[in-house]
Amino acid sequence: MKKTFSRYERLLAAWNLEEADRVPVAPINCYIIPYLEGLSIKEMFLEPEKLVRATVNCLDICGDEVDPNITTLDHLSLLGKSGWDQATLDWRIWDDFPPKGNIPSFYEKTILEDYDDVLERGFGPILFNRKICPDVFRRSPEDFIYYEFEYPKIYAQAWRRFVEEHDVPLLMGGRACHPLDLLQYYRGINQLTEDIFERPEKIKAISEVLVEYEAMRAMKQAMIMGAGEVPGAEIIFFVNGGPPGMSPRIFDEFFWPYAKKSIDLFVKRGFRVRCHWDNDMTPYLDTMKHIADGLPKGKVLLDLEKTNMKKAKEVLGDRVCILGNVPSALLVYGTPEEVEACCRKLIEDCAEGGGFVLSTECETPWDAKRENVRAIIESAEKYGRY
Amino acid sequence: MGKLSESLTTLDKDGVLRVVKADLDAGRNPLDLIEDAREGLQKVGEEFEKGNLFLMELMRAAQIFKSAAALITPRIKEGGRIDKVKGKVLIGTVSGDVHDLGKGIVASLLECEGFEVVDLGVDVPEKAFVAKVKEHNPQVVGMSGLLTTSIPVMGRTVQALADAGLRGQVKIIAGGGIVGEVDASRIGADFTTSNANEGVRMINAWTRKKG
Numbered sequence: 001m002k003k004t005f006s007r008y009e010r011l012l013a014a015w016n017l018e019e020a021d022r023v024p025v026a027p028i029n030c031y032i033i034p035y036l037e038g039l040s041i042k043e044m045f046l047e048p049e050k051l052v053r054a055t056v057n058c059l060d061i062c063g064d065e066v067d068p069n070i071t072t073l074d075h076l077s078l079l080g081k082s083g084w085d086q087a088t089l090d091w092r093i094w095d096d097f098p099p100k101g102n103i104p105s106f107y108e109k110t111i112l113e114d115y116d117d118v119l120e121r122g123f124g125p126i127l128f129n130r131k132i133c134p135d136v137f138r139r140s141p142e143d144f145i146y147y148e149f150e151y152p153k154i155y156a157q158a159w160r161r162f163v164e165e166h167d168v169p170l171l172m173g174g175r176a177c178h179p180l181d182l183l184q185y186y187r188g189i190n191q192l193t194e195d196i197f198e199r200p201e202k203i204k205a206i207s208e209v210l211v212e213y214e215a216m217r218a219m220k221q222a223m224i225m226g227a228g229e230v231p232g233a234e235i236i237f238f239v240n241g242g243p244p245g246m247s248p249r250i251f252d253e254f255f256w257p258y259a260k261k262s263i264d265l266f267v268k269r270g271f272r273v274r275c276h277w278d279n280d281m282t283p284y285l286d287t288m289k290h291i292a293d294g295l296p297k298g299k300v301l302l303d304l305e306k307t308n309m310k311k312a313k314e315v316l317g318d319r320v321c322i323l324g325n326v327p328s329a330l331l332v333y334g335t336p337e338e339v340e341a342c343c344r345k346l347i348e349d350c351a352e353g354g355g356f357v358l359s360t361e362c363e364t365p366w367d368a369k370r371e372n373v374r375a376i377i378e379s380a381e382k383y384g385r386y
Numbered sequence: 387m388g389k390l391s392e393s394l395t396t397l398d399k400d401g402v403l404r405v406v407k408a409d410l411d412a413g414r415n416p417l418d419l420i421e422d423a424r425e426g427l428q429k430v431g432e433e434f435e436k437g438n439l440f441l442m443e444l445m446r447a448a449q450i451f452k453s454a455a456a457l458i459t460p461r462i463k464e465g466g467r468i469d470k471v472k473g474k475v476l477i478g479t480v481s482g483d484v485h486d487l488g489k490g491i492v493a494s495l496l497e498c499e500g501f502e503v504v505d506l507g508v509d510v511p512e513k514a515f516v517a518k519v520k521e522h523n524p525q526v527v528g529m530s531g532l533l534t535t536s537i538p539v540m541g542r543t544v545q546a547l548a549d550a551g552l553r554g555q556v557k558i559i560a561g562g563g564i565v566g567e568v569d570a571s572r573i574g575a576d577f578t579t580s581n582a583n584e585g586v587r588m589i590n591a592w593t594r595k596k597g
Contacts, residue, residue: 245441
């Protein structure tokens with residue numbers, strides 16, 4: 001008789017490059033759940049119990065794991081948290097979803113004027129700065145202390161109860177950014193591009209600083225979320241978002257060394273690493289196939305946005321689990337039949353032998369059709385049986 | 387290909403600026419220098435579209451071009467010469483979306499190509515597109531957006547232009563992260579793309595036909 005897998009076991013099998021009962025499925029549902037349940041963005045960020053309740057009502061589109069929206073903690077605590085803070089994001093209208101409001105979005109701007117301060121004093125103190133972020137002084141010290149030290153525990157407790165009651169693991173416990181991903185928020189992509197060409201040594205020096213800064217912060221977050229006890233909280237969501245369109249030379253020289261260093265650091269400290277890789281990474285797959293070199297099996301997953309999944313499976317499918325990538329446009333404008341056809345193709349291309357999780361490309365758009373997201377879940381049942 | 391355009395295609399900023407300074411000192415026509423630099427930038431654009439160069443290199447080439455143009459343009463004005471304007475493009479990120487990068491790259495490339503660009507910024511309401519088209523009378527309107535929610539807003543913007551009786555006098559291009567995956571007819575635009583250089587090439591083709 002075939003073994004019955006829990007959701008967590010099914011995911012672990014994929015991470016370990018093994019076949020479970022079926023292909024795991026896990027859309028990255030972030031804003032869509034509060035939207036479907038009529039929560040404001042503010043409620044989503046400030047009232048974890050409401051967000052958890054909304055998630056329970058949306059289990060039909062969650063699949064094998066849920067996104068606990070760790071960015072919430074990044075925003076509300078002290079500054080300098082993985083780019084999701086008051087300095088980088090446009091939070092002007094966070095009460096409502098469009099058209100009345102908006103989800104948090106990035107401005108292309110240069111916040112950090114030079115690198116020397118960061119190299120001398122570290123990253124955190126720089127952002128607690130009236131010039132960079134005037135809003136910080138509108139909040140009281142008590143408010144900051146509450147959101148830095150107390151609120152994360154309340155947040156973690158809400159999600160711990162959810163996991164226990166529904167047996168659905170978390171998609172992550174902590175969140176970190178690649179140094180260049182972080183720098184694109186604080187420096188702007190245009191300016192960062194110029195820096196890479198004109199100040200390469202500075203970029204490398206600051207990347208060393210930021211690897212440590214991000215790693216320590218994310219691991220602390222994961223510990224609060226229950227790493228080691230709450231299934232999935234031991235996963236660090238490692239964002240490799242940008243900058244977009246690097247040449248392979250720039251990728252190899254400026255991006256890859258610090259990505260690998262961060263991943264190795266997390267794994268050596270006992271965490272698993274979900275590498276969330278925005279953009280089309282197909283040109284860099286030959287380098288990326290070394291992502292798990294020197295590490296125990298099952299510790300790294302590649303979550304790919306625009307990358308050619310068939311090619312990814314061919315190049316690194318025997319080394320690391322891959323996850324992806326039903327297009328956002330299809331989820332908003334397509335039909336369930338079109339989504340199903342896309343999922344079927346992804347499963348055919350990537351599922352053989354294990355090591356594949358069916359998912360969205362980056363996060364599910366908040367305005368995706370519910371039936372389209374459900375079609376992803378159903379496709380895994382229909383076509384993903386091993 | 388001359389030294390200037392060649393240095394630009396290899397993204398050699400120092401080389402580009404050295405050639406520009408030497409040629410200007412030698413009394414070369416600054417308009418010819420601008421054309422040489424454009425030739426280099428176009429070559430970078432072609433290689434980008436073929437997949438041989440990457441977006442960051444395209445952005446870098448535009449940055450180098452602008453540095454060169456900063457040296458050349460004052461000499462053009464001093465000499466009472468006029469750099470021919472290819473046409474006028476009005477560009478903005480649509481209402482509800484504050485993403486600036488894609489729009490900025492396209493605007494920058496268009497300026498390097500010799501277009502006059504009216505950049506409306508981000509989160510631009512439909513009404514503002516209409517008012518600014520009336521004010522500036524561009525040949526092309528560019529709408530940018532990264533979010534999926536920008537697609538219907540782009541459609542509404544086109545409709546607003548049509549309601550104002552302006553649709554027939556402008557070509558409309560929509561661009562951004564996923565916009566190229568959406569058919570132009572859904573928006574009511576003439577062209578959609580997710581590729582900056584492809585967008586610039588299309589605008590070039592439209593204005594050539596009109597010119």
